[in-house]
Amino acid sequence: MSQQIVTGKNGSGNMTDYTEAANCLGVSVPESPFLNEMRIVRMNEGRYEGQEIAGAMKVVTSEDRVLEMGAGLGVVGGVIAKNCKPQEIRSFEANPALMPHINALYQANDLTGTISVQNTVLLAGPDQPASIPFFVRTSFLGSSLNRMEGKRNQEVMVPTLDFNAFCAGYMPTVLVIDIEGGELDILRHADLSGFRAIVIEFHPDHYGIPGMRECKRILGDAGFVKDDEVSSRTVWTCVKG
Template sequence: MTTTAQELTIHGIDLPLTAEDVSPVIWQSLITGSYEAKEARQARRLLRAGDRVLELGSGIGVITAVMAKTEGVTIWSYDANPHTVALARRVAAANGIKNVTFNHGLMTAGQPETHSFYIRRDFWMSSMLESQGPYEDVISLPSQNIDDFLVRNRINVLVMDIEGAERELLGSAALDGVERIFLELHDHLYGLAGVHDIFRTMTERGFIYDPRNSSGPCVLFTRDDGVVRSYCPDDL
């Protein structure tokens, strides 16, 4: 990661941002290179040529841009915060990325409904949970049915960082056609019981925890291809 008064680069992605665009906490993580470092490492190994990806919770688009560098992938990216969607589009443009469609919106399982979304200065704390802490603004957003979207767009990879909403979403969605799910767990919001619920749900849906492509709370669930992996200490 390098930074000057004119440029900021993190995980190989150019960021045309200033300290005024984000909170001081997030700006510090950007200039030190710690911002989404685990996610960036795993995202480089996550995708294969031709993957069709739905990303929920794009933030400022850093992980989106990392994923978009995989040859032949197509990404649909959603975030409920209109400010971060605008920043993510700026980041994509600065890096010449044309295989991502950024959208302002929400995905849920079941019938579409209108939801309250609480926007916080540290945008990675923005969520549908009022109880998560003080917020700067609250907006109302209609949701889309995630299963309809997955089937209609032939999505085979789902990427999520949605501040605790993954527990309910994964517990209710069918996830037809999806081969890999990469997400960040938020045990500070739903405890170890919530983590257990997610692992149980993934098992019921036919997904297996992939230890070689997971790191701490950033975990990958994948369909079992039946192939026994060779021993590789560097992957463990």
């Protein structure tokens, strides 16, 4: 594990030192309890969330405003911000335990002028609650809005915002979405007309093959065409045809 020290501005604007655990495509990843040896290796080799990052790197430009749903540890959004230099990235992450580590990554890489994160869930559709249960699991990568039998399900309540109302105000042009099964409900009710590109990971473990096919059908009906070069069965990068 690398022990390089990087310096960035903290949330108060003061300079702070961070211990780098990994470096993913030029983005310093500070030490955190959510890193393990395998994740560190994958980050250093540029393979962590590799397809999602490759797709975003292909479609995001300096003219774009990016909406990221599912920030994780902040690595994907950080790589997009540093390498693609879009106008702005607004990220949303449901797991409150990840927030200080996401912000530390943004601060260590001096990205806070481009990217920010909220501990909020975006919802689409009618009858939206003010907050919603989120189920934190042993691996942060498996945490989701869906309770899963046989899994550790630590329930936390997370505030919500309306997806379509947020987009009407922010006007994003690229959507990057990895929310462990929540994408099906978003796509069923979302206004996608303002987006020119979408990078999305499907999770058939949550809604089955028919649900994944429905996601893909919705994207096709909205005019999006898959880019085969940077897509697979479960991760699509698609652009308006």
